[in-house]
Amino acid sequence: MAEPLRSDEQPAQRRLRLTEAARHIRRSILTTVGTAKLGHVGGDLSVTDILTTLFFGVLRYDAAFPKWPDRDRFILSKGHCSIALYSTLALAGFIPESLLPSFAAPLSPLNGHPNRRKVPGVESNTGPLGHGLPVGVGCAIAARLARAQWRTFVVLGDGELQEGSNWEAAMAAGHRHLSSLTAIVDRNRLQQGAKTEDTNALEPLADKWRSFGWDVVEIDGHDYDALYAATSARGSTKPRCVIANTHKGRGVSFMEDGVEWHHKVPSPAQIEAALAEIAR
Amino acid sequence: MSSTSLAPETFDCRQAFVEELSALARADERIVAVCNDSVGSSNLVGFAREFPDRLINVGIAEQNMVGVAAGLANGGYIPFVCAAAPFLTGRALEQIKTDVAYNGYHIVLCGMSPGMAYGELGPTHHSIEDLSWIRAIADMIVVVPADPQQTRDVVRWAAQTDRPCYLRIGRVKVPNVTPDGVTFEFGKALQLRDGSDVTLVATGVMVSRALEAADLLGAAGVTARVLNIATIVPLDEEAIVRAARDTGRIVTIEEARTTGGLGAAVAETVVRNVPVPMRMLGVTGFAPTGKAEFLYEHFGLDAAGIVRAVRELLT
Numbered sequence: 359m360a361e362p363l364r365s366d367e368q369p370a371q372r373r374l375r376l377t378e379a380a381r382h383i384r385r386s387i388l389t390t391v392g393t394a395k396l397g398h399v400g401g402d403l404s405v406t407d408i409l410t411t412l413f414f415g416v417l418r419y420d421a422a423f424p425k426w427p428d429r430d431r432f433i434l435s436k437g438h439c440s441i442a443l444y445s446t447l448a449l450a451g452f453i454p455e456s457l458l459p460s461f462a463a464p465l466s467p468l469n470g471h472p473n474r475r476k477v478p479g480v481e482s483n484t485g486p487l488g489h490g491l492p493v494g495v496g497c498a499i500a501a502r503l504a505r506a507q508w509r510t511f512v513v514l515g516d517g518e519l520q521e522g523s524n525w526e527a528a529m530a531a532g533h534r535h536l537s538s539l540t541a542i543v544d545r546n547r548l549q550q551g552a553k554t555e556d557t558n559a560l561e562p563l564a565d566k567w568r569s570f571g572w573d574v575v576e577i578d579g580h581d582y583d584a585l586y587a588a589t590s591a592r593g594s595t596k597p598r599c600v601i602a603n604t605h606k607g608r609g610v611s612f613m614e615d616g617v618e619w620h621h622k623v624p625s626p627a628q629i630e631a632a633l634a635e636i637a638r
Numbered sequence: 639m640s641s642t643s644l645a646p647e648t649f650d651c652r653q654a655f656v657e658e659l660s661a662l663a664r665a666d667e668r669i670v671a672v673c674n675d676s677v678g679s680s681n682l683v684g685f686a687r688e689f690p691d692r693l694i695n696v697g698i699a700e701q702n703m704v705g706v707a708a709g710l711a712n713g714g715y716i717p718f719v720c721a722a723a724p725f726l727t728g729r730a731l732e733q734i735k736t737d738v739a740y741n742g743y744h745i746v747l748c749g750m751s752p753g754m755a756y757g758e759l760g761p762t763h764h765s766i767e768d769l770s771w772i773r774a775i776a777d778m779i780v781v782v783p784a785d786p787q788q789t790r791d792v793v794r795w796a797a798q799t800d801r802p803c804y805l806r807i808g809r810v811k812v813p814n815v816t817p818d819g820v821t822f823e824f825g826k827a828l829q830l831r832d833g834s835d836v837t838l839v840a841t842g843v844m845v846s847r848a849l850e851a852a853d854l855l856g857a858a859g860v861t862a863r864v865l866n867i868a869t870i871v872p873l874d875e876e877a878i879v880r881a882a883r884d885t886g887r888i889v890t891i892e893e894a895r896t897t898g899g900l901g902a903a904v905a906e907t908v909v910r911n912v913p914v915p916m917r918m919l920g921v922t923g924f925a926p927t928g929k930a931e932f933l934y935e936h937f938g939l940d941a942a943g944i945v946r947a948v949r950e951l952l953t
Contacts, residue, residue: 427714475742481712483740486732492702493737496709496717499694503670504713523733526702533697 369583372415376582379449380410384609384636386445386458392629394441394462396470400606400619402442404546404579405513408602409434409446411585412511412542421451424478430508431497433482435490436515436544437471438621444468444477452479488521490514491541495527498539498597509538509592517549520558525570532571537593541572544579546606548617567599579604610635648811652681652750654786655807658793659718660685663692669797672707672719674700680720680750700725704733704747711743716797722756723749723765723806731771738802739777746796747772751809752782753843753893754921757929766921770898772804773871780871782806783822784845785814788868791822799824810843810930815866825869827877833861836948837881837888841867841900844891844939851944860948870900875907882912887951889917891944893934896920917947 367375383406391397413419417430434443441461448455453467460466467476471485482493494512501508518524531539545563547554554560564574573593577584579602588600606620607613610632613624624632663669663685670692673680677695686693694710696703700721707717719726726749727734738745749768756763772778779801783789789807796803815830822828830845831852840848845866852862863885865877882888888908890901901918908914925933934940938947 431709431712473740475740482708483736486736488701489705489733489736492705492733493709493712495702496706496711497713498709499706500710500713500715503691503710503715506713510709523701523705526696526699527705530696530699530702530706 372586373582376410376414379414380407381636382449383410383442383445385633386448386455387441388624388629388632388636390441390445390458390461391623392626393459395623396462397441397623398438398621399624400548400613400616401436401439401515401544401546403608403610403613404604404606405436405439405442405544406608407580407582408513408542408544408585408604409442411582412589413446413450415582415586416589417511418508419450421479424452428506428508431481431494431510433484433490433494433510433512434472435484435512436487436518437484440468440470440472443472443480447477447479450479453477487515487518488523491524491527494539494541495531495536498531498536499534501538502536509540511540511542511589513542513544516543516545516547516560517554517557519543519560519563528567528570528572531597535571535595536597537595539597540589540593540600541597542589542600542602544604545601546604548606548615548620550620552617564601572597572599574599574601576601576603580608646813648813649786650811651783651786651789651808654789655748655793656681656685658790660688662794662797663689666716666797668714668716670694670710670715670717672696672703672710672717674698674703674721674725676721676750679722680748682720700729701733704730705737707745708737708741708743711745716744716746718746718748720748720750722763723752723768724763727765727768727771727804734772734778735775739775742777743802744800745802747802747804749804749806752806753808753810754925754930754933755809757933758927760927761924764925766894768804768806769870769892769894769900770902773898773903777802778871779803779869781869782842783868784842784866785812785816787814787816788822792868795822795824806842808843812843813846815845815849822868825872825874827874828866828868829863829877830866831862831864833863834885835860835862835887836951837863837865837885838891838944839865839867839878839881839888839900839904840891841870843893847934847939847941848891848944850941851948854941854945855948860952862948867900870903873903873907875911878904878907879911882908882914886914887916888914889919889944889947889951891919891939893939894920915951917951919943919947
């Protein structure tokens with residue numbers, strides 16, 4: 359289990375700790391995909407540093423008491439990247455690491471898409487796209503009604519933003535000034551079969567969120583300091599959108615930015631090569 | 639009964655619904671209402687005045703509305719989602735499946751003005767598919783109260799369960815059909831009349847019409863058992879099997895498509911246990927223009943239509 363969040367931690371220490379955690383999670387992702395011969399490895403690797411920073415730097419939770427009422431809520435709206443989430447939850451202590459090899463096996467709690475009724479730490483079932491942000495808006499309204507301090511974080515894929523439900527939710531969050539809500543867009547610029555901009559263009563993406571009443575920051579989604587700075591402080595009077603520019607397949611040179619790695623399964627030799635690269 | 643007796647008083651169930659919801663909200667601060675610009679049509683004006691923070695109106699955005707309800711449930715609240723039934727169930731069907739049912743949250747979806755209540759507004763505003771759609775989703779409870787008293791009972795029951803529910807809350811005026819002192823029992827059919835020639839299995843606004851039909855049949859020497867099925871999922875299979883065995887014929891009546899709603903649920907039970915001849919009355923196509931009462935007549939969903947169906951079974 360990773361060390362808990364320490365408020366007195368120096369940035370250099372934090373960077374080192376997050377680097378190690380992310381390395382561990384990437385290793386779990388590759389191993390799990392290799393075992394199951396199934397998964398969305400490209401998106402898993404693009405979202406890894408975002409998940410790492412949130413779970414080991416920002417979120418307040420108690421893995422031994424997953425339903426702690428004052429926990430921060432985290433929703434992975436791009437539920438197809440469940441292996442990245444399971445690997446993160448395992449490192450955080452919500453589920454045993456020994457469960458990971460059962461991913462997608464018959465009767466495993468680790469379904470292809472996350473199920474809160476089977477996996478502690480999962481707040482909402484996702485898979486069909488465009489579901490996470492509306493639920494996150496509801497969480498943020500609940501926190502406000504309860505006058506509670508917990509925050510809500512939703513990680514979205516960029517292609518997913520083509521779903522209209524996200525913009526219904528974005529409009530509601532802006533209107534209600536839900537400053538406890540943070541959306542992080544894993545902006546890897548690729549969807550299942552092509553570039554987002556060639557399919558149904560999202561740009562100017564930051565302007566879109568701003569016009570819906572959000573504070574927007576654009577960062578390098580693999581830079582732990584930038585991710586921490588963008589997500590650790592709650593917004594002032596508006597919900598916050600972090601556009602995290604990322605690379606699909608990050609960390610494995612032959613996968614990076616390759617559209618074919620959306621859900622292609624690496625061969626055993628490729629897994630071995632990828633693991634060697636991650637270890638460096 | 640004198641032929642000069644006045645027609646019974648009838649009621650819009652939305653009034654009973656909101657009175658009960660407000661009473662529950664007074665006693666339990668976890669209860670919130672979520673709506674889609676439907677404060678007026680869901681009769682929530684009084685609720686909004688009394689609990690301004692606990693009425694969450696997300697505007698005209700049903701997918702977000704249902705997702706928001708799931709988030710509120712995650713945060714410890716008990717959301718009653720109040721929206722016109724066709725838009726709640728049609729527009730947000732995947733959210734109902736994933737965010738409500740698959741998540742397993744205690745959320746009460748209240749389909750207001752279901753069936754053909756919106757009459758001449760036309761098929762876009764009719765909710766005749768909802769029973770089929772919602773019944774097809776795992777873990778969803780489906781309850782259709784038939785009168786104001788049953789509406790109150792059902793709302794109270796739905797607040798204290800811990801499961802996802804879909805309720806149909808009618809606006810077409812109905813008389814009281816529940817005998818005094820009888821309270822709603824979840825999952826149980828309520829027998830309103832006994833008879834031995836046929837069983838009329840009805841739900842919601844069709845229950846009073848089934849009773850009228852039973853009166854007409856009785857006058858002609860045909861005795862009809864009448865069952866009010868408020869809980870469509872889970873169905874009281876025992877009562878249906880008993881009815882099939884005792885009366886040998888069943889007519890189902892619902893203000894909905896029969897391809898998956900009450901009629902289908904009853905038929906599935908009957909065919910597995912005691913196959914008997916059946917007629918399934920419901921809405922057989924997109925409705926022509928007209929008020930609800932006209933459309934009931936058009937589709938044979940009035941007492942005369944029910945009597946016709948029984949006669950077909952008897953010959």
